[in-house]
Amino acid sequence: MGRYVARRLLQMIPVFIGTTLLIFLMVYSLPGDPIKALFGDKAADPATVARLRHQFGLDQPLLTQYWNYLTGLFKGDFGQSFTGRPVADLIGEAFPVTIRLALYAFAIEVVIGVALGMLTGLKRGKFIDQLVLVLTLVVISVPVFVLGFLAQFFLGLKWQLITPTVQDSMNLGQLTVPAIVLGALSLAYVTRLTRTTVAENLRADYMRTALAKGLPKSRRLGVHLMRNSLIPVVTFLGTDLGMLMGGAIVTEGIFNVQGIGNTLYRAIQTSEGPTVVGIVTVLVLIYLVSSLVVDLLYAVLDPRIRYA
Amino acid sequence: MRGAKSATWVAGAIAVALTATACGGGSGSGNNAAVDPNGTYTYYSTEPQHELIPTNSNEVGGGYIIKNLFRGLVDFDAKGKLRYQNAESVESTDNQHFTVKLKKGWKFHNGEPVTASSFVDAWNWGANAKNAQLNSSWFEFIKGYEDVHPKEGDPETDKMSGLKVVNDNEFTIELSKPVSTFKERLFYDAFFPLPKAFFKDTKAFGEHPIGNGPYQQDGNWEHKVQFKTKKFAGYQGVDKPKNGGVIFKFYNTDDSAYNDLVSDKVDIMYKVPNSATSKFKSDLGERAVNEPYGGQTTIAFPMYDKEWGKPEKAKVRQGLSMAIDRDTIVKTVLKDAYDAADGWVPTVVEGYKKDACGEFCKFNPTKAKQLIKEGGGVPGNKMTITFNNDGGHRDWAEAVCNDIKQNTGVNCAAQPRPTFQQVRNEITGKKMDSAFRMAWVQDFPNISNFISEQYRTGAGANDMGFSDPELDKLMDQANSAKTIEESNKLYGEAEKKLTEKMPSIPLFFDHTLGGYSNNVQNVKFDTYRQAIWTDVEVKKK
Secondary structure: OHHHHHHHHHHHHHHHHHHHHHHHHHHHOOOOOHHHHOOOOOOOOHHHHHHHHHHOOOOOOHHHHHHHHHHHHHOOOOOEOOOOOEHHHHHHHHHHHHHHHHHHHHHHHHHHHHHHHHHHHHOOOOHHHHHHHHHHHHHHHOOHHHHHHHHHHHHHHHOOOOOOOOOOOOOHHHHHHHHHHHHHHHHHHHHHHHHHHHHHHHOOHHHHHHHHOOOOHHHHHHHHHHHHHHHHHHHHHHHHHHHHHHHHHHHHHHHOOOOHHHHHHHHHHOOOHHHHHHHHHHHHHHHHHHHHHHHHHHHHHOOOOOOO | OHHHHHHHHHHHHHHHHHHHHHOOOOOOOOOOOOEOOOOEEEEEEOOOOOOOOHHHOOOHHHHHHHHHHOOOOEEEOOOOOEEEOOEEEEEEOOOOEEEEEEOOOOEOOOOOEOOHHHHHHHHHHHHOHHHOOOOHHHHOOEOOHHHHOOOOOOOOOOOOOOEEEEEOOEEEEEEOOOOOOHHHHOOOHHHOOOOHHHHHOHHHHHHOOOOOOOEEEOOOOEOOOEEEEEEOOOOOOOOOOOOOEEEEEEOOOHHHHHHHHHOOOOOEEOOOOHHHOOOHHHHHHHHEEEEEEEEEEEEEOOOOOOOOOOOOHHHHHHHHHHOOOHHHHHHHOOOOOEEEOOOOOOOOOEOOOOOOOHHHHOOOHHHHHHHHHHOOOOHHHEEEEEEEHHHOOHHHHHHHHHHHHHHHOOEEEEEEEOOHHHHHHHHHOOOOOOEEEEEEEOOOOEHHHHHHHHHOOOOOOOOOOOOOHHHHHHHHHHHOOOOHHHHHHHHHHHHHHHHHHOOEEEEEEEEEEEEEOOOEEOOOEOOOOOEOHHHOEEEOO
16 A cells, blocks of 8 residues: 555646646747736837846746756745746735635535435435436536526526625635536536446445345445445546646636636736746646545545555 | 628527527625625626736726726826825926825835835936836836936936935936926826835845735736735725725636626626727626716828828818717717717716807708818818727717718718738828828826827827927916816816817717626726725625
């Protein structure tokens, strides 16, 4: 187990370097000059431009810039945004908000999704099953931004149940609706995925054995059925956490949540290289860690899977 | 592809539903409710891009906060008239040597008195190339600017020879050449004074700015959320706040802010999003604002282009201008959010003359065709209007092209570029080969700001590469004129002269499209499309 974890951690290094290099190259090939853009409509003063370019190291070859960036990262330095603030500060402000929103959405999709999936899986073909199938189909087919606008319009403006935008990004109560919107799509997937595996596993040999042994229902369903049915769901959930963080761009925009999605969106618009690369670097790390956790969870859920 | 298509359908249906149900709002609000002199209100804004240092902030998010924390020597009132603030007087006999006397008793928020050095030191610091300030070019007229801001390399001195402190309340400015509007320019943020604390730690100051204006910072800058200010008790200016403070609330999108405005969660918004221009009147009722401000839109031509640079093409441009039915476009496509332009200077700006552009900005398809023919036609009989797609310009660009196509037979196409930045890059790189969108928003409400910045040879915003020695001479004369009236008159002549070469075609004058909530009253907008912050009254709850 220990060796497996070590190997996985080592694998992260090339993935990490590869992704950051790719992003770095992509951002710097975007059209437009971010330093000149700082001057807005006004003509840029060449002396100031040259000085700023030098200050941000933009006058060096691209690979040198990347190397400087990478070595800075290992010292915990994310560099400076073109507007003068350390990127680490920007990340530090925005990530807690998005993590909160994403975890909230994640919790909603896990609890409700798995519960609904179990329910419909056990009651396959009944009315409740049909109903949930139709509802999840609707959610899957409607884009997130439409869902967000609808929620904002009806709940916020029409019926005035919530404020149209989030006034305090750290207030969990206000984040409820954005979190539901954000998690809705994955919720539908989790429900359907759980339903299918539950329905399948109900007919498995070990379930019949458990029944024959006379185990109580709670143990049969809770330990035997659920544990086995959750493996594909956990796989999905693991990658989904990263998706949620990135997918928050749309939801954060609609509800004015001051999180990572917005910071990233703006940075891309203004070709803010250091900020974009910094944020994406953290996102990559989150992906890597969550997929590692998923792999380790397999072993916990299914004792037959063991890592040497 | 299928998914994308269905998304558009759903979005379309929702848009219809939204507009249909949005009607019927906007009940009139009592206009004279009891006022709470210490009440605060929220102002729609965006997160400042830079630390809050006057010489380094050139975008609205930071600019609005700085304009409230600081007061310069002069500023403009709601009507665009110049008035003294921290200065008792700014006098000159030749527009080159100025004597500035300060009013006594002005203080910074930390209690430090505002003296002549507070100005002189701040300007020297801002102009210094070492500090790489974005607004440093504002000091370029001051004598000795080249010494602190050389084109290359480090400056040898950190003081401009044109600035001299006489005593605590007086200093003199010498310019390298006469500038008739220098006093007007002094209103700009770059000329704000700075306290001693600034020079000790500029970084810390950027987070906790200390000014001499009507409001002071209240608590920490909550990045991306809000910036709170409160009334400064020691404020000495003529515009004492009628409220307790302004809270600048940062939004990511206009649309989300607009929803907050309609539900009274944000109090003042100076620009409603494009998606709301057709419904904001019904949403807000009498709290909706639609009035002209100091901004204009033209389509400019690359005078450096082989074809467009030919002298006879002036006639072609005049003809193209006459083929555009501005009034109809304003009414139908732009929904009265603009006025049809009759010259290069907006109506609300000092020095505006009615019909400065004359018959060339009047719709006349017959004459249009004739002029274009006389000028040898549009090169290749086809042209494009390049614009940035991220700013909502597509509708008018297509309408203008349609007019040109229908009335002259010239093949015209609106040509989008994805972002403002990209289009600017092409323009400043002199890569255009046909018409492109050009827009200008006043730095200060005077005709010179519209003509000199855009049409003087080599000027900063002369995107056309336009050059006319006669025009330059006229502007030089205007700049050394004794009075502002005389200067305005000469600039008026220069504007008239623009019609001869027609380097750009005036299209529209901009409007402030804004609104305010039920919590506030006495909300007026100035020619900068900013609310008069200090005049806003907060209703008692």
